[in-house]
Amino acid sequence: MTSAAGRAELRALLDELHASATARVASIDATLAELRADRGADVADDEHDPEGVTLSGEWARAVGLEEAARREISEIDDAVKRWEDGTYGVCIDCGRGIPIARLRARPFATRCVSCAEKAGA
Numbered sequence: 058m059t060s061a062a063g064r065a066e067l068r069a070l071l072d073e074l075h076a077s078a079t080a081r082v083a084s085i086d087a088t089l090a091e092l093r094a095d096r097g098a099d100v101a102d103d104e105h106d107p108e109g110v111t112l113s114g115e116w117a118r119a120v121g122l123e124e125a126a127r128r129e130i131s132e133i134d135d136a137v138k139r140w141e142d143g144t145y146g147v148c149i150d151c152g153r154g155i156p157i158a159r160l161r162a163r164p165f166a167t168r169c170v171s172c173a174e175k176a177g178a
């Protein structure tokens with residue numbers, strides 16, 4: 058079983074991850090707003106403008122990063138929900154406790170290592 062101190066540490070880690078993912082979304086939003094502004098200034102010849110292509114690449118990358126950050130936030134939210142339900146740190150497949158070392162590395166893990174391997178995750 059996970060010690061109380063270890064659990065408190067993990068709870069703090071979840072909050073920290075949530076805060077940093079939220080900050081990441083905010084900074085990506087700012088980047089997207091900037092790109093949108095750049096684009097708006099020169100939208101007429103976008104297709105033939107090599108810079109337009111670069112902007113599209115940056116845009117796609119920023120959108121991808123934002124999606125990943127939002128996905129992470131929702132995984133953290135789920136983990137916090139499990140925490141409140143008292144099921145955090147319990148493998149959803151075999152019902153055994155997930156080792157704290159794994160939770161430190163992946164605070165929103167829902168399976169123990171062997172079940173995660175079986176599930177192909």
Ligand SMILES: [Zn+2]
Nearest residue numbers: 148151169172
């Ligand atoms: Zn398991």
